[in-house]
Amino acid sequence: MVSHSDFQQVHHFSAGGVIALDADGLIVYANPKAVKDFFPGIGCQGQPASGFFKGQAKPVLSDDEFTLTDGNGGITTVLVSSMVFTDEAQVSLTYWFIRNISALKKKEDLLAYLNTATEALSRARDTKGALAQISQLIVPKFATWFSIDLIKDGQLSELVLAHEEPEMINWARKYRDIYPTDLSSDSGTAKVAKTGEPSIIPVITEDMVRASIKDPAQLGSILQMNLQSVITVAIFNKEAISGIISFVSAETGHYYDAADLRFAQNLANHIGLSLENARLNEQLEKTQEQLQSSLSSGLVGTWKFDIENDVLYPDENLSRMFGIDYPPQGCKQADLSSKVHPDDRVMIDQQRKESIQMGDQYETEYRVIVNDTTRWFFARGQTALNAEGRPAVFTGVIVDVTERKAAELALKESGELFRFLADAIPHKIWTSDPEGRATYYNQGWYDYAGIAGFEALREQIWDMLHPDDRAIAAVAWPEAMKRGEDVAVEHRLRRHDGEYRWHLSRYSAHKDAGGQIQLWVGTSTDIHEQKENEQRKDEFLSIASHELKTPLTSIKAFNQLMKRVPTEAPLTGFIDKSAEHIYRLERLISDLLDVTKINAGKMNYALESFLFSQLLRDSIANMQYNATHELILQSAPDINFTGDRLRLEQVMNNFLTNAAKYSPDGTRILVNGKQQDDSIMVSVQDFGIGIAPENLDKLFDRYYRVDNTAMRFEGLGLGLFISSEILKRHQGSFWIESELGKGSTFYFRLPLTTDAVPVPVIHTKTNYQDNKITIHYLPETGRMEVDWTGFQDFDSVKRGCLLMLDYLVKNKCDRIVNDNTNVLGNWSDAVEWVGNEWFPMMEKAGLKYFAHLFSPSTFSQLSAKKSIDIMAGIITTQYFTELDLAREWIDSRPLLEKKR
Numbered sequence: 001m002v003s004h005s006d007f008q009q010v011h012h013f014s015a016g017g018v019i020a021l022d023a024d025g026l027i028v029y030a031n032p033k034a035v036k037d038f039f040p041g042i043g044c045q046g047q048p049a050s051g052f053f054k055g056q057a058k059p060v061l062s063d064d065e066f067t068l069t070d071g072n073g074g075i076t077t078v079l080v081s082s083m084v085f086t087d088e089a090q091v092s093l094t095y096w097f098i099r100n101i102s103a104l105k106k107k108e109d110l111l112a113y114l115n116t117a118t119e120a121l122s123r124a125r126d127t128k129g130a131l132a133q134i135s136q137l138i139v140p141k142f143a144t145w146f147s148i149d150l151i152k153d154g155q156l157s158e159l160v161l162a163h164e165e166p167e168m169i170n171w172a173r174k175y176r177d178i179y180p181t182d183l184s185s186d187s188g189t190a191k192v193a194k195t196g197e198p199s200i201i202p203v204i205t206e207d208m209v210r211a212s213i214k215d216p217a218q219l220g221s222i223l224q225m226n227l228q229s230v231i232t233v234a235i236f237n238k239e240a241i242s243g244i245i246s247f248v249s250a251e252t253g254h255y256y257d258a259a260d261l262r263f264a265q266n267l268a269n270h271i272g273l274s275l276e277n278a279r280l281n282e283q284l285e286k287t288q289e290q291l292q293s294s295l296s297s298g299l300v301g302t303w304k305f306d307i308e309n310d311v312l313y314p315d316e317n318l319s320r321m322f323g324i325d326y327p328p329q330g331c332k333q334a335d336l337s338s339k340v341h342p343d344d345r346v347m348i349d350q351q352r353k354e355s356i357q358m359g360d361q362y363e364t365e366y367r368v369i370v371n372d373t374t375r376w377f378f379a380r381g382q383t384a385l386n387a388e389g390r391p392a393v394f395t396g397v398i399v400d401v402t403e404r405k406a407a408e409l410a411l412k413e414s415g416e417l418f419r420f421l422a423d424a425i426p427h428k429i430w431t432s433d434p435e436g437r438a439t440y441y442n443q444g445w446y447d448y449a450g451i452a453g454f455e456a457l458r459e460q461i462w463d464m465l466h467p468d469d470r471a472i473a474a475v476a477w478p479e480a481m482k483r484g485e486d487v488a489v490e491h492r493l494r495r496h497d498g499e500y501r502w503h504l505s506r507y508s509a510h511k512d513a514g515g516q517i518q519l520w521v522g523t524s525t526d527i528h529e530q531k532e533n534e535q536r537k538d539e540f541l542s543i544a545s546h547e548l549k550t551p552l553t554s555i556k557a558f559n560q561l562m563k564r565v566p567t568e569a570p571l572t573g574f575i576d577k578s579a580e581h582i583y584r585l586e587r588l589i590s591d592l593l594d595v596t597k598i599n600a601g602k603m604n605y606a607l608e609s610f611l612f613s614q615l616l617r618d619s620i621a622n623m624q625y626n627a628t629h630e631l632i633l634q635s636a637p638d639i640n641f642t643g644d645r646l647r648l649e650q651v652m653n654n655f656l657t658n659a660a661k662y663s664p665d666g667t668r669i670l671v672n673g674k675q676q677d678d679s680i681m682v683s684v685q686d687f688g689i690g691i692a693p694e695n696l697d698k699l700f701d702r703y704y705r706v707d708n709t710a711m712r713f714e715g716l717g718l719g720l721f722i723s724s725e726i727l728k729r730h731q732g733s734f735w736i737e738s739e740l741g742k743g744s745t746f747y748f749r750l751p752l753t754t755d756a757v758p759v760p761v762i763h764t765k766t767n768y769q770d771n772k773i774t775i776h777y778l779p780e781t782g783r784m785e786v787d788w789t790g791f792q793d794f795d796s797v798k799r800g801c802l803l804m805l806d807y808l809v810k811n812k813c814d815r816i817v818n819d820n821t822n823v824l825g826n827w828s829d830a831v832e833w834v835g836n837e838w839f840p841m842m843e844k845a846g847l848k849y850f851a852h853l854f855s856p857s858t859f860s861q862l863s864a865k866k867s868i869d870i871m872a873g874i875i876t877t878q879y880f881t882e883l884d885l886a887r888e889w890i891d892s893r894p895l896l897e898k899k900r
Contacts, residue, residue, distance in 0.1 A: 003088055004087045007087070008031070012032065017030075017098035018031045019034050020096075026049070029093075030045065038098065049096070052068055054066060055067065061080045061081055062081050065080075076102050078100055106259055107259055110142075110263040113138070113267075114267060114270070117267055117270060128160075130274065135162035142263075143247040143248055144163065144250035145161075145162070145246070147160060147162070150242060154183055156181050156244065192233065196236065198232065200256055202255050203228070203229060206223065226250045227250055228253070230247070233245050233261075247260070303381075305333070305394040305395070307394055310333070311332075312335070314327070322339045341367035341374065355381065359385065362379065363381075364379055365401065378399045381394055382396065427442075427524065428448060431519050431521050432522070434519065434520070435481070436520065441454065445457060448495055449461075451496075464493050473491060481520075484515075488505070490505075493524065501528040502531040503525060506522065605729060610645045611639075611641075612638075615645060620671060629659075633673075634671065641680060641750060650722070650726065654722065655746050662688040666688050666743070668687070671683070676824075677790060679749050679750060679751050679791060681749050685743065690738050692740055731793075732748055733749050734747060735826035735857060765811070766779070768803060773800040774789070777807060777811045777813060783816065784816045785816075790822070791825045792823055792830075793827060798830060805845060808842060808845050809845050809846075813846070813847075817853070817883070818853065820854060821855060823855040823857060848876060850877045853883060865879075
């Protein structure tokens with residue numbers, strides 16, 4: 001036999017509570033689980049069980065329900081099962097096995113609350129009245145305070161406020177007026193309103209209240225409420241947050257838990273559905289009123305079609321709308337069909353027949369011609385079946401929607417016009433809703449970002465902003481929305497090629513008659529060149545003031561010295577030095593005047609024929625007099641050239657001066673001139689500091705100097721700009737080859753004759769050749785090879801590119817090896833046309849892959865890179881320096897179907 005001690009030892013570690021009662025009902029044993037859950041801090045042994053357990057006592061218990069009161073006044077609901085055990089000493093004890101079902105009981109109560117609330121909401125025609133009934137169910141059993149607030153215009157609007165005592169409700173409303181909820185906050189009720197995430201504060205302590213409320217009067221009011229626990233949940237209307245429900249416990253010791261939170265969320269969902277249904281019912285009532293009004297207005301007509309007898313019964317309005325006499329006895333369908341626009345008649349008849357046969361709802365729009373006037377009608381109908389399930393009656397309504405269709409057409413045309421204009425202007429335009437969510441980007445944005453698709457652009461637009469400018473934007477935009485004021489800000493945006501460019505962005509709010517913002521319109525204008533010009537202008541002004549001041553200061557100093565010396569002393573040295581500085585000042589002023597003439601288009605040229613070699617010799621001789629370097633003329637073409645000799649000497653002087661200036665440690669400058677093809681080529685080589693590749697194409701800009709920041713070299717940075725303009729007026733070109741630390745060679749080219757259109761020596765469907773370009777299409781590989789030769793300018797580049805387009809289309813080719821190895825000089829004036837116009841034409845014609853072989857000329861390389869960068873993302877492009885590698889890459893690209 002097993003003793004009680006053994007039996008109790010078995011249940012000592014049981015997961016459930018176990019107690020033992022003697023014959024007098026006294027507790028003689030309780031396992032640790034029972035002591036912890038049901039008798040914490042209470043000496044239960046020797047105490048009658050009836051003092052703790054309230055319920056119907058029976059000799060044998062089987063899941064009988066009791067309530068258990070602990071020493072703190074807490075009530076727990078339990079299920080008890082019992083058994084009598086007699087040990088070997090014939091001592092009998094009754095063992096109770098106790099299971100806590102308080103949580104389950106609470107769920108049942110909450111579910112009952114929810115079912116009652118749901119039933120009240122579903123039966124109620126007056127939602128607000130039903131919510132008042134629900135508040136009586138919630139208060140005071142579940143909450144001391146219960147409120148429902150809707151969100152309107154960024155503020156909470158009371159729908160229900162409940163408390164057991166009416167005077168407390170009045171007090172609460174006054175409190176709300178004094179201390180309204182700030183929905184812009186990021187905590188409490190405002191956070192729930194923003195995120196929709198529920199909030200529960202299980203236990204509220206006085207310290208928590210004091211820490212969160214600093215206003216003494218408000219603190220006193222809140223402490224007076226004796227807050228214990230709070231639940232706040234959002235009301236959703238579809239996916240939008242439309243309101244807030246709050247449950248507040250002010251009963252000491254009544255704290256909310258996860259089960260209470262789930263109940264609150266479920267109740268909020270049902271209330272949200274009920275409010276939406278109430279809104280829909282209101283809309284339905286309004287619609288019914290509008291329908292009745294429309295029927296009386298003559299813009300709406302109804303019909304009944306007796307299918308079995310083929311008789312149509314239009315009402316008086318419909319008869320008038322179709323321009324027929326009202327037929328009380330009915331008419332044929334054809335009487336009305338004949339009035340339908342001929343282009344719509346077949347479609348309408350087919351739709352009606354299919355709707356009747358299938359029993360589907362009939363809905364369509366069509367045109368009707370009445371008295372030579374076309375009007376738009378909207379029709380909706382439904383088929384009713386007879387007892388045998390066959391179509392019997394077809395009824396419906398027709399509405400005159402002519403004005404609406406006209407408005408839709410005008411809106412569509414207006415929208416299309418807006419998009420056309422927005423896409424055509426050279427600005428980036430966007431619109432957003434009143435909350436700042438983007439609703440539209442014009443084509444300029446997609447081109448600039450290199451992104452296709454509205455959502456993709458909207459997601460990445462913030463990342464395009466320069467990191468250093470984001471802090472300002474993060475403040476300026478929200479502030480603008482908050483105030484509803486226009487804003488203008490300068491910032492940098494990353495282009496598709498990774499370059500950050502300066503933009504001026506303006507945001508303007510479009511408001512209705514009541515001052516409410518309907519949408520935001522923004523523009524972003526690229527001002528990068530303007531910003532750079534302003535910077536260069538500022539630097540130029542600084543340099544100019546320095547450069548102009550230096551000779552004036554020196555002249556002044558020499559004049560003062562001449563005044564001090566005796567009259568019989570020689571003054572030649574001082575006079576010579578003053579003359580040098582006067583010459584320098586004269587040269588600086590001359591450069592400024594030349595730039596002014598160029599900008600105004602008033603630079604005059606006196607054309608004459610002269611020996612070009614003599615010009616080179618004279619230029620060197622004039623410069624050699626004051627030169628710090630040895631100027632060596634290694635070669636010169638003895639040919640006549642027609643041009644403005646004085647201006648071309650100015651070019652040579654600038655090139656020579658520039659070479660000397662930027663090679664301070666050098667001793668010589670080499671000059672070479674020769675005739676190449678139908679042109680004169682001149683080079684000026686120094687052995688100075690050299691020029692970085694990224695600065696080469698800027699060197700001929702106004703105000704630009706290689707060593708701008710250090711101001712190491714004198715001059716205004718205008719000489720090369722003036723030279724480039726003079727060469728352009730002679731149909732010439734210029735370029736530079738340079739290496740840092742080793743020096744630079746400046747070239748210019750002057751054509752001896754006006755270029756005529758090249759005469760092709762080969763011109764077939766697959767092959768073309770002239771003295772500028774060779775095109776060869778290879779059917780076996782599907783590629784086209786293009787070899788550019790000699791000097792190129794805008795006209796020759798454009799002509800050659802259009803020939804490539806023609807051969808690409810003729811041979812249905814999608815890949816090109818473009819060889820610039822034999823290109824000389826500079827074709828930068830064609831860059832914009834190649835990138836903006838030619839490459840898109842080639843892409844549209846089918847070009848997918850483009851292998852480019854660089855020219856040895858750095859300027860030619862720069863031109864190629866610029867034009868290809870402009871069309872980046874349109875065509876897959878790769879740069880090469882070896883022809884075999886270019887061919888290998890182009891042949892490895894996927895072939896068109898026709899080539900496979």
